[in-house]
Amino acid sequence: MKITLDVSKLVEEGKLTPAEAERLKALAAEETGHLGLNILTGFGVIAASAGAVAILLTAFQFSAGSAAIIGGAVFLLGFLLLAMRGEVVSLLAQTLIVIGALTGGGGLLILDNGSLRAALFVTMVFGAAAIIARSSLMAALSVVSLAGCLGARTGYVHAMYSLSIQEPTLTIVIFSALALVLYLISLRVRADYERIALTAARMAIVLVNFGFWIGSLWGDRLRLWRYLTMNDVMGGPSFTAKGAVIPDYVFSIGWAIALIGVGVWGVRAGRRWVVNVAAVFGGIHFYTQWFAILGANALSVLLAGVILIAIAMALRAFNRKGAA
Template structure:
């Protein structure tokens, strides 16, 4: 667990001696130096791989380079070389992106390959403990169920996408409650990505409906309003600040989309919308302050 402390302030308040502060600064300097060398080595490896890719610009080259980089990082991870942990994570992420991207370019028109690549991205995210790969795995899942790769156009399975992504949000949330902190973070990142995609799908549906099912936009508008209200209420009582904030943002987007679609972009509607937006912002800021004060009080009691 990493904790950020203001050593100078702690010394000034008498909570930490000057000698202890200097000792902690020494640890930080060592960690900073190791981090810098890790990043430089990772950038060097990425530059070499990019140079080889430019000299032999094929998808097969991307697959081979990606496999080598990922394997090298994974070997360092298995060997438990903590000094090169950051380097291992970076090259694993770069390798996974190159490997999976190359395989997708070669065989991505086949549905089973896209499913396999989605699962492989999720596995790579866990192995590399990479939030980026976790988010990409969710994006790959969404693309798999909504994009026709033959035409590269949406299939308009919006209702199916909303249900599938909502189930994914629930599953990831329940999973995050049972994981160690490092993997809990990955599950939460993936869950938040899925939440953003669910709301994006609702937004598209509220504007254009679902062509496949023949559902008009009003169906999605009503369902989105109910979902936001229910989800936001749960988030308040569960003390999930990020969920509350994202729900408030998408609620405002939904409200003002319907507001201007009904009233048009008239001076009075713009004025009224602006005043309402300020009110929403003030309410959200007050909620965030309340959560911060509550956490501070709980920490003080502990």
Template structure:
């Protein structure tokens, strides 16, 4: 966990002695004079790579350049070059993203390719200790089982084609990642928590879509043909199980002092409530007013709970 402290203010307020403040300064990262150089070189490398891609807009170019950038960044990391650590992370992060995008375009987003991209992002995320790459890896895994996003003019879409599989898969992943975080060193534990949190969001999205449409389980090859299914799960089952899961997870989060989880549960609990509320009562003035009052009560409850919770969990 990273904490930002104003040492001068703490000394001024009497919370630290001058000697303690100097001791804490000694733990600060050294070589900050190299930061600007790292960032400038990193941006220059990225800009040149993007320029080459712009002149030769082919997926294979993205794959080649991405692999080169990732290799350079990974090489610096393996050599333990702390002086160029920021440059290494920029190259590795950009390279993994370019490589993943190139592979996706070349294969038109096939499930096998998406699984390969997931592996690339996980490897890059662990090497660079990048929570962004780990989160993208989890999202890429969801795409491998049919999750999609799209955009039209002033309209955004989220698609979860296999809600039940999404709930089961990412519930297991969230639990496994959380358990791993309890046994890993701090840097890797942070990555495991990122994977668990992203998985938890996907679990709730899967439940949400399930409460609206239910689910008809198909094989991946048949996911665009709703008539070819082997099991049907009605929407009411998703509604009941989601409500029970939210309550159970909320109780665990409160007892285990996990504010982030409890806030997510509160948000999706409200989404679940309003989805069912308006589906049954419709958007009339009375239902809107009552929903607003409940929202205010929920917001006050979250605010009260979050007071004094300074540790993100």
């Protein structure tokens, strides 16, 4: 569990000695250095895996099945290297496991045309890779892959990014439960696995907020329910645009209540990340509903800014009172 301390202020108040403060600063600097290296390694591994799949499929004219097999072989090699001792060998093994899982998973998804069974298998492989390699990156990607099983997508067109959540209600229910289970697991495992469980839980929380966000704008037509229960004369799914089964205001109200509840719990439990993510998505929710109702004009922007400043001051006073 990570906590935030103002070391300088604690020294001034006599709650820490200068020697203790210097020791804490040294430990924090080491942890920050590890965080930076992990982030750099994560981006490098993702880029290397994507490039490997692209090269295998284009330059060498390999099939998607070949890419999946090669990725599986690299994954197995990394797994075998874990048995060897040494920090360098361990780092190499973890990197190979992650690259193998990403490359093999990408090849399998292309081979099976992004089917649900392939997505579920890739999710399980990513989860296993996260545990074996103790990789927070793979833990987060396994949760993202699970979201893809429900139709979640992202896209990019020139100068525009897009997010698609096909099943807002299911996304909220499934990933809320997943986040809770992962959090409870994190309380009962060692530090390395606690980090992995918390990373996956945090990714699940982000997806829950995405589900609320999309639902608050368009509601939920429960496409999966329609797909399972209704078919047209051609045998395909019968989707209509006659209105949402669950209206948008249900998501708007539920999201606000959830953000407030989770934010208060985060403050009391000392979970800084939870408080931050509740504040960020609270701001997104506020601005989304505000401008959706009033539109974007000078007066609405001014009023939105004033209200947010007032809320921030109230939260600051609340935090000071809690600290006292």
